Amino acid sequence: MKQLVCLFLVLTNTIFAQTSLFNQVKATNIGPTIMSGRVVDLAVNPKNPTEFYVAYASGGLWYTQNNGTSFSPVMDTANTINCGSVMVDWNSGTLWVGTGEVNASRSSYAGIGVLKSSDKGKTWENIGLTNSHHISRVWVNPNNTNEIVVGALGHLYTTNKERGIFKTTDGGKSWQQTLYVADDTGIVDLAVSKTNPNVMFAAAWQKDRKAWHFDGDGEKSGIYKSEDAGNTWRLVTTKESGFPANEGVGRIGLALFHEKVIYAVVDNQNKRPKAVSKNKLTTMLATPGEVQGISNKAVNQALKESGFSEKYRAENIKSWLENNSSSPALNAFLDANKALFETEVIGCEVYKSEDGGMSWKRANTNYIDDMYYTYGYYFANISVDATDQNRLYIGGVPLLFSADGGKTFEAISKENVHADHHVTWINPENQNHIINGNDGGINISYDNGAHWIKCNNEAVSQLYAVNVDDQEKYNVYGGMQDNGVWFGPNDFQQNVAWHQEGKYPYQELIGGDGMQIQIDPRHPDVVYTGFQFGNYYRINQKEGQFDFISPKPAKDEKPFRFNWQTPILVSSHNPDIVYMGSNFLHRSMNQGKTWEKISGDLTKGAIDGNVAFGTLTTLSESPLQFGLLYAGTDDGNLQVSKDGGVTWIPLIIPVKTGMSQNLWVSRVVASAHKKERVYCTLNGYRNDNFESFVFVSEDFGAQWTPISNGLTQAVNVLVEDVVNENILFVGTDNGLFISLDKGATWQDFSCGMPKVAVHDVKIQPRAKDLIVGTHGRAIYKVGIAKVQELTSTLLAKKVHLFALTDRTKSERWGKKAYAWEAANAPSQEIVFYTSIEGTAVLYITNDQNREVYQKTIALTKGLNSFPYSYEISKEVADKWNKSDKKIGIKAAENNCYYLPAGKYKVTLTAEDASASAPFEIKPAKNKKSE
Numbered sequence: 001m002k003q004l005v006c007l008f009l010v011l012t013n014t015i016f017a018q019t020s021l022f023n024q025v026k027a028t029n030i031g032p033t034i035m036s037g038r039v040v041d042l043a044v045n046p047k048n049p050t051e052f053y054v055a056y057a058s059g060g061l062w063y064t065q066n067n068g069t070s071f072s073p074v075m076d077t078a079n080t081i082n083c084g085s086v087m088v089d090w091n092s093g094t095l096w097v098g099t100g101e102v103n104a105s106r107s108s109y110a111g112i113g114v115l116k117s118s119d120k121g122k123t124w125e126n127i128g129l130t131n132s133h134h135i136s137r138v139w140v141n142p143n144n145t146n147e148i149v150v151g152a153l154g155h156l157y158t159t160n161k162e163r164g165i166f167k168t169t170d171g172g173k174s175w176q177q178t179l180y181v182a183d184d185t186g187i188v189d190l191a192v193s194k195t196n197p198n199v200m201f202a203a204a205w206q207k208d209r210k211a212w213h214f215d216g217d218g219e220k221s222g223i224y225k226s227e228d229a230g231n232t233w234r235l236v237t238t239k240e241s242g243f244p245a246n247e248g249v250g251r252i253g254l255a256l257f258h259e260k261v262i263y264a265v266v267d268n269q270n271k272r273p274k275a276v277s278k279n280k281l282t283t284m285l286a287t288p289g290e291v292q293g294i295s296n297k298a299v300n301q302a303l304k305e306s307g308f309s310e311k312y313r314a315e316n317i318k319s320w321l322e323n324n325s326s327s328p329a330l331n332a333f334l335d336a337n338k339a340l341f342e343t344e345v346i347g348c349e350v351y352k353s354e355d356g357g358m359s360w361k362r363a364n365t366n367y368i369d370d371m372y373y374t375y376g377y378y379f380a381n382i383s384v385d386a387t388d389q390n391r392l393y394i395g396g397v398p399l400l401f402s403a404d405g406g407k408t409f410e411a412i413s414k415e416n417v418h419a420d421h422h423v424t425w426i427n428p429e430n431q432n433h434i435i436n437g438n439d440g441g442i443n444i445s446y447d448n449g450a451h452w453i454k455c456n457n458e459a460v461s462q463l464y465a466v467n468v469d470d471q472e473k474y475n476v477y478g479g480m481q482d483n484g485v486w487f488g489p490n491d492f493q494q495n496v497a498w499h500q501e502g503k504y505p506y507q508e509l510i511g512g513d514g515m516q517i518q519i520d521p522r523h524p525d526v527v528y529t530g531f532q533f534g535n536y537y538r539i540n541q542k543e544g545q546f547d548f549i550s551p552k553p554a555k556d557e558k559p560f561r562f563n564w565q566t567p568i569l570v571s572s573h574n575p576d577i578v579y580m581g582s583n584f585l586h587r588s589m590n591q592g593k594t595w596e597k598i599s600g601d602l603t604k605g606a607i608d609g610n611v612a613f614g615t616l617t618t619l620s621e622s623p624l625q626f627g628l629l630y631a632g633t634d635d636g637n638l639q640v641s642k643d644g645g646v647t648w649i650p651l652i653i654p655v656k657t658g659m660s661q662n663l664w665v666s667r668v669v670a671s672a673h674k675k676e677r678v679y680c681t682l683n684g685y686r687n688d689n690f691e692s693f694v695f696v697s698e699d700f701g702a703q704w705t706p707i708s709n710g711l712t713q714a715v716n717v718l719v720e721d722v723v724n725e726n727i728l729f730v731g732t733d734n735g736l737f738i739s740l741d742k743g744a745t746w747q748d749f750s751c752g753m754p755k756v757a758v759h760d761v762k763i764q765p766r767a768k769d770l771i772v773g774t775h776g777r778a779i780y781k782v783g784i785a786k787v788q789e790l791t792s793t794l795l796a797k798k799v800h801l802f803a804l805t806d807r808t809k810s811e812r813w814g815k816k817a818y819a820w821e822a823a824n825a826p827s828q829e830i831v832f833y834t835s836i837e838g839t840a841v842l843y844i845t846n847d848q849n850r851e852v853y854q855k856t857i858a859l860t861k862g863l864n865s866f867p868y869s870y871e872i873s874k875e876v877a878d879k880w881n882k883s884d885k886k887i888g889i890k891a892a893e894n895n896c897y898y899l900p901a902g903k904y905k906v907t908l909t910a911e912d913a914s915a916s917a918p919f920e921i922k923p924a925k926n927k928k929s930e
Helices: 003-020 280-286 296-305 312-324 328-336 338-342 499-500 875-881
Strands: 039-044 052-056 060-064 083-090 092-101 113-119 135-142 148-152 164-168 176-179 185-191 200-206 221-224 247-254 262-271 345-353 381-385 388-393 398-404 423-425 431-437 443-444 465-470 475-480 484-491 507-510 526-531 535-540 545-548 568-570 578-581 585-588 616-621 628-635 638-641 664-670 678-683 691-697 716-719 728-732 736-740 759-765 768-775 779-781 798-800 828-834 838-846 851-859 863-866 902-910 913-922
Touching: 003 247, 039 083, 039 423, 039 431, 060 083, 060 838, 083 678, 092 135, 092 148, 135 185, 135 345, 148 185, 164 185, 185 247, 200 247, 262 381, 296 312, 338 431, 345 388, 381 423, 388 431, 465 716, 475 779, 484 526, 499 838, 507 526, 526 568, 578 616, 616 728, 628 664, 678 716, 716 838, 728 759, 728 768, 736 759, 798 902, 828 851, 828 902, 851 863
Parallel strands: 083 135, 247 381, 465 759, 616 664, 664 716, 716 759
Antiparallel strands: 039 052, 052 060, 083 092, 092 113, 135 148, 148 164, 164 176, 185 200, 200 221, 247 262, 262 345, 381 388, 388 398, 423 431, 431 443, 465 475, 465 768, 475 484, 484 507, 526 535, 535 545, 568 578, 578 585, 616 628, 628 638, 664 678, 678 691, 716 728, 728 736, 759 768, 768 779, 798 828, 828 863, 838 851, 838 902, 902 913
16 A cells, blocks of 8 residues: 555656646756765766766765766656665666665655666666665676665654565566564665675664654664575574674674675664763763853763763753752753763774674774764764775764774864765775765765865755845855855856855855754844754854854753754844744844743643654744744644733644644744734654645634645645735645645646755745755745736636846847857747647737747747747848838847847737737947846
């Protein structure tokens, strides 16, 4: 049944693309490119290492044949671009992608099985395992490409059977599950001997991820071996093997030197002996007053090592201790988390087997500190030099190298190499040549890490949030996964001119995981933003001032619970008023200097776990009525206050028969057109539920109507158009969609974009631009001026021609500025709507009603665009000159004839319908006029 559901989703996406009225409304990518996204795999041509593929977690598969100087996307026609692994047959060029990444992050998107391309990425076919969700490795027999072995990790948030090792001998027509460990244990890595492909090793990983907790270890984790090409398997990391074999074994990565010598890197969550434990946080909190003098970096490291990486940051702890020093609350905090302070986990370890996995010995002499912290679930990659078994690379927060078989390590990542490393390739012909993939993209070194080339040339960053300011030449702002908050011009074009100019168009505002952004409409230099778990600042760029503004609990009050993406909102009624959500709603009347709670706990309450939960996720204030507030939570609560937070009313959404309302409230949106109207979207991603839940209420949330009919993916964001109340936009985990009838029907609005997760959408009202923040392909801009005009009356017409733009004549039309450049080419986009298919005739006439241009054009139902270059034929120019001696139309330098200054009319005729619109070419002011 689930396979049929996946097939239905694929077919539905195809139907959306074919029937949309907006197949010619193309989105333009506006960067940034300098900050990349998470790399999960590499495939390098061993005979020509300047040619390779890069698989991004949620940004697709990219190809370079010039050593990373530029890349081309090769997966954009597929029904997903979420990658887990890539395999290439370099002889034929055939590609296989295991979809769905295995880094069990909060934004590790599921895939749709194994995809294959026989034409280097032009087209893709799904060859199975659609319910595996997350695929770690695809191995293809180089001597028989119909023989494929796949390692599948399985569902991220729920248990399922389709995980383990799968094998096909008919190219994917049929699959056999040859290794199944348990419904909560999948395969996170697979290593195959190059000299004897009958020998394979697979790493099993037991994990349990919930929205509020992640347990990334278990006794079912271990290494399995096959000696018959993956047909049968046996566990080799037994309790007698020397490899850890208990409930503390976490994620494992494998590297095979040859069939006898194999390395494994493991996230060992067993505790260190107390005698050697060096818990930093215990020492720090023993004297709370001194914590303020310790750097945030040091405090954050101590928090991570003590298991608090998901719930607290240095700024939170310092502000809390400042108010609660030497109080009962501090003692309660220490007592409640006593187990975390007792000792540290072992963390990253390297093991080696020299007898084909039968026995193992720990390779590292000392603890590998400051490598995983508590993020072991995010890392497990190890690479061994094909010519020297003692040369190893392991990736975690830093990239480490060992020249002595893992006994000792040194960090080789430098200042232009991003942290968080996921894959390292070693050139078998040149051991100093390595390619590394990390959370910030691709880096290449030719001297074993002494110096690095950064290959960030493409827009593959993972956006959580976007916003715009209101300047004439407005800026776009984006908060990115692991790459901070940046802002740049809305007309950004991808090029490398900044290498020459010395300044990249986008600029960083703050580091960390970039979160939501609010801009003071009076002063665009004043920005409210920050990083994960409620660490927000008021930044005055003009004065270079950073003020930490997050609300602090009162003395002896429990710490507030802040969501990973903490909601923050500047009031549309008074920009001095700022709202921010923890488990309470906080309001500041003075730009975040002081705060007051204007609600009780709006969630269902705290849940024990290592991830902050029971938090506010979305806020909305009615632009039509001050004090009309809505708040949604991660545990399914939605509430409204009509009196500025004095009282709150719980709202019940009829999610689905038999389904409790405990889904993540991803957006609540108070209408700008009617004060009683409010929209809400729910997201079941964290329950492995990918259905669409969109609702509208016309009575402040008392009653709700579902409006998601036709949508098939989890919804992250909804935006109501600011001009046309019938138009809605939603961003899902697999694209952008539009409704022209308040949600009764939906159409694809992703022309120019691949099937990528859309996390946030904003409208710049004056420019009439839609800004789309994607989690994998950076930011897109779509002009929606014509879309906003699509009323029901207009949609009923056979043909409608939109207003045209006047232009000033230029003497430069058809001329070259330099001999080596193309001639200046003016253009007018003639945009029209049609409700019919077929052909039409486009006429242009002058003010004497003389026809000066005619063209037969194809009609596609919906919005169409025809580029007109202002050219006329020589015959028309000659006739015009004869009839009007003063007109003097001459051929330009490029031998083209252009319309002279004057007034014109465009007429479009199709079947029995026609539409007209005027435009003017004004006389040239001077020779430099456009």
